[in-house]
Amino acid sequence: MTPLIEVEDLRISFPTAKGSFDAVRGVSFTLGREKLGIVGESGSGKSLTGRALMRLLTPAAQLSAKRLAFDGQDLLQATPRDLRRIRGRRISLVLQDPKYALNPVMTVGEQIGEAFRTHHRVSRAEARAKTLAMLEAVRIRNPVRVHDLYPHEVSGGMGQRIMIAMMLIPEPDLLIADEPTSALDVTVQMQVLAILDDLVTQRGMGLIFISHDLNLVASFCDRILVMYAGRIVEECRASELHAATHPYTRGLLASLPRIEESRAELAVLTRDPAWLTA
Amino acid sequence: MIDIRDLTVTFGRGTQAVAAVRGLSLHVGEGESFGLVGESGSGKSTVLRVLTGLNEKWQGSASLAGLSVARRDRRFPRLVQMVFQDPYGSLHPRHTVDHALSEPLAIHGIEDANERVSRALEQVGLGPAFRFRYPHQLSGGQRQRVAIARALMLEPKVLLLDEPTSALDVSVQAEILNLLRRLRDERGLTYLLVSHNLAVVAHMCDRLAVMNRGVVVEEMAVDTLRRQEPAEAYTRQLLLASRGYDREVARAMITYD
Numbered sequence: 232m233t234p235l236i237e238v239e240d241l242r243i244s245f246p247t248a249k250g251s252f253d254a255v256r257g258v259s260f261t262l263g264r265e266k267l268g269i270v271g272e273s274g275s276g277k278s279l280t281g282r283a284l285m286r287l288l289t290p291a292a293q294l295s296a297k298r299l300a301f302d303g304q305d306l307l308q309a310t311p312r313d314l315r316r317i318r319g320r321r322i323s324l325v326l327q328d329p330k331y332a333l334n335p336v337m338t339v340g341e342q343i344g345e346a347f348r349t350h351h352r353v354s355r356a357e358a359r360a361k362t363l364a365m366l367e368a369v370r371i372r373n374p375v376r377v378h379d380l381y382p383h384e385v386s387g388g389m390g391q392r393i394m395i396a397m398m399l400i401p402e403p404d405l406l407i408a409d410e411p412t413s414a415l416d417v418t419v420q421m422q423v424l425a426i427l428d429d430l431v432t433q434r435g436m437g438l439i440f441i442s443h444d445l446n447l448v449a450s451f452c453d454r455i456l457v458m459y460a461g462r463i464v465e466e467c468r469a470s471e472l473h474a475a476t477h478p479y480t481r482g483l484l485a486s487l488p489r490i491e492e493s494r495a496e497l498a499v500l501t502r503d504p505a506w507l508t509a
Numbered sequence: 510m511i512d513i514r515d516l517t518v519t520f521g522r523g524t525q526a527v528a529a530v531r532g533l534s535l536h537v538g539e540g541e542s543f544g545l546v547g548e549s550g551s552g553k554s555t556v557l558r559v560l561t562g563l564n565e566k567w568q569g570s571a572s573l574a575g576l577s578v579a580r581r582d583r584r585f586p587r588l589v590q591m592v593f594q595d596p597y598g599s600l601h602p603r604h605t606v607d608h609a610l611s612e613p614l615a616i617h618g619i620e621d622a623n624e625r626v627s628r629a630l631e632q633v634g635l636g637p638a639f640r641f642r643y644p645h646q647l648s649g650g651q652r653q654r655v656a657i658a659r660a661l662m663l664e665p666k667v668l669l670l671d672e673p674t675s676a677l678d679v680s681v682q683a684e685i686l687n688l689l690r691r692l693r694d695e696r697g698l699t700y701l702l703v704s705h706n707l708a709v710v711a712h713m714c715d716r717l718a719v720m721n722r723g724v725v726v727e728e729m730a731v732d733t734l735r736r737q738e739p740a741e742a743y744t745r746q747l748l749l750a751s752r753g754y755d756r757e758v759a760r761a762m763i764t765y766d
Contacts, residue, residue: 272678273649387549416548416705417750418762425759443678450753486683488712490751491735496690497683497712 235405235437236262236284239298243279243461245291254292255279256461262405266431266438268448268469271458272483277441280458281407284439285322286314302404320350323398327410329390333382340366340378343397350401365396369426388419392426399430405437413442424451445472445483457483460507479506510667510699511537511560516569518555518723529555531723532569539666542693542700544710544717544731546747551720553703557669560701561591573667587617590660594672596652600644606630606655607640613662629658633688650681657688661696670702674709686712707751711735719744721765 243255255276260267269277282288283299286306299306301317309317326332334342343365344358353361359378366374369392382390391411398406408427412420428451431438442448448455449472457465457480465477475481485498518530530552537543545553558564559571562581571578573589593599600609610629614622627637633654644652653673660668673689674682686709693700704710710717711734718728719741727741739745743765749758 272680418548418746421750421754421759422762424754425756428754428756445679446753450755483679486680488683488686488708490708490711490737490748493731493735494712496687499683499687500680 233303234261234263235302236260236439237298237300238280238284239296241280241283241296241299242294243276243283243288244293246293251293254461255283258458258461258463260456260463260466262437262439264435264437265454266428266440266452268440268442268452268455269458270442270445270448270455272443274460275458276461277458278409281324281409281439281441284405284407285318285324287318287324319346319398319403320401321403322405322407323401323403325391325394325398325406325408325411328414329382329387329394332394333390335382338379338381339385339393343393343400346397347400361400362396365400366393368399368430369393369396370422371396388415388423391415391419391423395423395426402434403436405439406431407439407441409441410443411440412447413444420447445487449473462507464506477506478503510539510541510574511535511543511571511701512573513556513560513571514569516556516559516567516571518552518559518564518567529723530559530567533720533723533725535718535725535728537699537701539699540697541716542702542714544714545701545703545720546705546707546710546717547720548705548747550722552723553720554671557591557671557701557703560669561589583617586613586665587663588665589667589669590663590665591669591671592653592656592660592673595676596649596656597644597676599656600652600659602644605641605643606635606647609655609659610662613659617663619663625662629662632661632692633658634684648681649677650684653677653681653685654688657685657692661692664696665698667699667701670700672704673702675704675706682709689713707734707748719747 239259241255241258242253244251244253258280269280271277283294288294296307301322340362343362347361348358363374363378366377371377371389371392385393412423415423427438440448440452449469452469455467455469455472456463457477459479465475465480467475482500486500488497514534516530516533517528519526519528521527533556545556547553555564559567560573560578576584607626610626611622614625630637630640635651635654674685677685692698702710702713711731714731716730717734719726721743726743727739729739733739737748739748746762
C-alpha cells in the first residue's frame with residue numbers, strides 16, 4: 232500500500248537581507264493511516280512542514296525536496312489545478328484559532344456547506360442536510376440553531392469544532408491539525424481531541440498533529456517527530472516519549488513543571504550547537 | 510497582604526448583565542504565593558484587574574496592605590504591579606527597553622534612574638546590551654523579562670501575575686518561572702498568580718483557589734493538589750484533563766454550572 236505522505240529531504244528557505252535563511256533543512260518522513268505528532272518550539276519549522284504538504288507557502292518561500300508525494304502523486308510537479316483538487320478535498324488543514332480562521336460575515340452553516348459544495352455537485356438542500364449531520368458528528372447539541380449563527384456568536388471550543396466540521400465534510404484522507412487545541416481550555420481540549428480521535432479511527436484517515444505540547448502529543452498520537460531548528464532530531468513511538476534519547480527532547484521534558492513533584496528549580500535547556508547538525 | 514471580601518463584578522446591564530465574579534473572598538498573607546486557577550470566563554483575571562484598578566466598577570471590599578483598593582492614591586503603584594500574559598502586547602512597540610523601565614521612575618520622581626535601570630536589567634538576567642533595544646528586537650522570553658523588570662522598578666511588595674508564561678515555549682517558561690521564584694526569595698514578594706495550568710501553579714504557589722463561573726469552588730494547600738486529593742468534583746475533572754488525552758476521561762466529562 233502506498234503511504235499517504237512521502238517526504239524526502241524537504242528544504243524551505245527564505246531570502247533575507249543577510250542571505251538565505253533555512254527554516255526547514257532536510258526533513259524526511261512517511262505517513263500511513265495513523266496519528267503522527269510533530270512537536271517542537273516556535274521557529275522549529277513544524278508548521279512550515281505542514282503547510283508545505285499542501286503547497287501553501289508564501290511565494291517568497293523557496294521549497295525543494297527529493298520527493299514530496301501524497302498518495303503516490305508528486306506534489307512538486309502538481310499544477311495549481313491539481314492542487315485545488317487535493318486541498319480541502321483530500322488533505323485539509325485545521326488551524327489554531329477559529330476567531331481568525333472562520334469567515335466573520337458568513338454563517339457557520341453557509342461556510343461548512345460551501346466546503347462541501349466546492350468539491351461535490353449537490354443541491355443546497357443536500358448540502359444543508361450534510362452540514363447538519365456533520366455538526367452533529369462534532370457533538371454540537373443544537374445543529375439547527377448553530378447552523379445560522381455567525382462565528383462571533385459561538386465560543387472558542389465550539390468555533391474549533393465548527394472548523395473541524397468544515398475540514399471533515401469533504402471527507403479528506405489526511406487531516407493536518409496545526410495546534411488545534413492550544414487556544415482551548417483543558418476540558419474542552421479533551422472533548423475536541425476525542426472527536427478527532429473517533430473520526431480518524433472510524434474513517435481510517437491519516438492525521439498530522441502539530442503541537443508544542445509534548446505531554447498532549449504523547450498521550451494522543453501513535454508516533455512522534457521532534458523538530459529542532461528545521462530538522463527532525465528524534466523519532467519515536469508516542470508511548471515511548473519518556474524514554475527519548477536526544478538531549479533536546481530530554482531537555483524539553485525536564486523543563487516541564489509537574490503537578491506531583493516539588494522542585495526548587497526547573498531544569499533549563501542548554502542548547503548545544505551540535506544539535507544543529509548532529 | 511491581599512484581602513478581598515464579597516467581591517462582585519458585573520459587566521453590562523439589565524438582561525445583558527453578566528456577573529463575572531460573584532461574592533468572592535480570599536486572603537493572601539505577606540510573602541505568600543497564591544494561585545488562582547480556572548478556565549476561560551471563570552473570572553480569575555477580573556480579580557487581578559480589580560486589584561490593579563484596571564476595572565473600576567465592582568462591589569464588596571478589597572484592600573492591599575490595609576489600603577482600600579477603592580480609594581486609589583499614589584502609594585498603590587509602589588505597592589502592587591502586574592505582569593501580563595502577552596509579552597508581545599504589553600510593551601510599547603516604539604519605546605526602547607530603557608524608556609519602558611525609566612518611565613515609572615520619572616513619574617514617581619525617583620532619582621538615579623540610570624543606576625536603577627541597569628541594576629533591574631541585570632536582575633532579570635538581561636545584560637546592558639539589551640538596554641537600547643526595541644521590543645521587536647527581543648524574543649518572547651526576553652520581552653517577558655523586560656515586563657518583569659518594569660513591574661519591579663518601583664520596588665512593589667505585591668506582584669500580580671496574569672498567565673505570565675502561557676505565551677512562551679516550555680523551555681523559556683522554565684527560565685521565567687525560575688526567575689520569578691528567585692526574585693520572590695530575594696525580595697520577599699507576595700504573588701497572586703493566575704493560570705489555567707495546574708502544573709505551573711503547583712510549582713509556584715503555596716496555596717490556591719479554583720474558580721468556576723465567578724465563584725471559588727475550592728481553596729486548598731498546594732500539597733492537596735500534589736497528592737491529587739481535591740474535595741470537589743470540578744477540580745478532579747480539571748486535574749484529569751490536565752494529565753493529557755484519555756479517551757475514557759474525555760467521554761465522562763461533564764459541564765459544571
